[in-house]
Amino acid sequence: MSDLKEPAKQELPQGNGSRRDWLFAAGVALNVIAGAALAVPLIGFIFSSFAEKKDPRDWISLGALDHFPEKTTRIATYRNPYTRPWDGQTADIPCWVRRVSGKEFQVFAINCTHLGCPVRWFQESGLFLCPCHGGAYLEDGSRAAGPPPRGLFQYAYKVEKDQLWVKGGQMPTLSNPV
């Protein structure tokens, strides 16, 4: 470095190349630092999902227990706890509630485990059928036929204050079942 600087000072009036080299190198170095300072928040902003540690799920009530007669499967809707003021009806998430008996429930995500399409319950045949690729599940949510790799996703639930609560707020996928 000193080799570069010395002649630059001495021969400044002639516009020696080494001084320009130094300016160029310094300019590049400064911009690398400035660019990194800009890139860190940008990348952090865009890829925040990799830094997110907070559990987005929360307990939400699906309503009073007597909405769900024993041995029936009914659709229920909850307001997504992970929501924004401009979400509108998109934040109303449906799920299938099966009251096995008393306080024993099964709460199934609406999403087929194959590709996430909304499964429909058919009381008479006791099956959930998927309109996309024809996946079928038995009434206890286990896989009956078709391409699904597993049974329906089930929410964690609890019974409190005579109401049924589920832990929702996350789209169930194979890598992240509810």
Next chain:
Amino acid sequence: MINTLRSLAVWLDDRLHLTALYSSTAGHEVPKSAGSWFYVFGSATLLCFIIQVITGACLAFVYIPSTNEAWTSLQYLNHVQFWGWYLRAVHYWGSNFMVAIMTLHMIQVFLFGAYKYPRELTWVSGIFLLLTTLVMAFTGQVMRFDQDAYWGLTIGASITGRVPIIGAQLVHLLLAGPIIAGETLSRFFTLHVFIIPGLIIAIVSMHLRLVLTKGINEYPKPGKPVRKATYDAEYADIIRKEGVPFVPHAIGKDLIFAALVIIGILGAAFVFGPKGPGGPPNPTLVDTNPRPDFYFLSIFAALALLPDWMEVLILFVAPAVCITLLLALPFISPTGEKSALRRPVAVLSVIFVMLVISVLTYMGETSPWSPVMSAWSGDPIPEKFVRNRTPLELRGALVFQNKQCRNCHSLGGLGGQRGPALDEVATRLTKDELVRQVIQGGGNMPAYGKKLSPAEVEALVSFMATLHSTAPVKPSSTPQNSLPRDVAAVHVPTALLRAR
């Protein structure tokens, strides 16, 4: 006066270097043979892109990328905004034309060997344009924020969720959150309107620059293979001997085709109108039948038709292999014959790939594997299957409908096609086999043993045993039918019934 104008023109050219710009771009010399009808697809694809940018910018004047408002703003565009419906239609049909013409361009370039030396990177940049255009197609489908868009996003997230290890984080990245919510649509809007179009403009610039610097492919002649050592000199020779300026001597057919494309887009938009939006993006409306736009129907079909164990292959390995092969193509075969007349394997692979995609798209459109959710309550049983039947058999017909068998099995051409049509089932299965199939399921059919009482099974099987065209229709009065029945009459499967 004329002198003043001339001196003004000279002054402008001196300051703006317009002549130099013109002669190095629009006026650059191309082989005369490149002025062919086969060479019009590239410029037409670019034209489609320009139409998309202009109509897209217009739509963005009105569209609101908010989950709560998007659908309403689309309805406003369709029904209230002056010419709104038409611009939506032009944007939609423009995208269809763009994908179709880009495909033709790619096939032409492949069959004419234009990807070979020295135009490898023109091809590679073209592949990136193909990929970015497909991303535009998917994100554009999300902009039409209706039921299909909502569930399309869900499908996208479910596919992403299958990525090993970082699947959950990738879903979060795709949806801008753990679930489809506020920022999801904003994210796709940003991709569709800013990021991907910006990328496309950058890659198109490179693509065009390469066309200028490396020249446009001469119309290939059979028996004239490309050799790295001699090609550059040969091409220079072609330009020297039969080079013509692109404008005005080679652009004529491009211009005519361009006008036809614009008329085609405008006409299709006028006749068929905009697509959707379908039902509102309300996830609680589960009575829906999500389908992707036609570009992705083939993948949608492949996922239904292929065995489960192949899904990871189809979702992740196959695209990676295809893209790698496409990118590697000019480096695998940089020299040799260009003419399709001497490259039978190339021609056959194009035919094969197009056939596979077309058949899968057709199947995706008809989706025979999907249960018909309303068939059990909506489709009538053909009269011939219920005429002169015993009460037991008629009860079986009711069981057949009530238990939603019809959603997967058709009768008289109506109903689902997930399972086999049952018009002739009695010619394929005996009564005992029918009982076994109903109770135990199998071959992709769920077991109904728990959902049917023995009496229902018997009625159902009696009905199905009448389903054949050859049987004489007679008033049933055989001794077996006239006897009061119980489950024991169907002897073999009794054990099955009892076991439950």
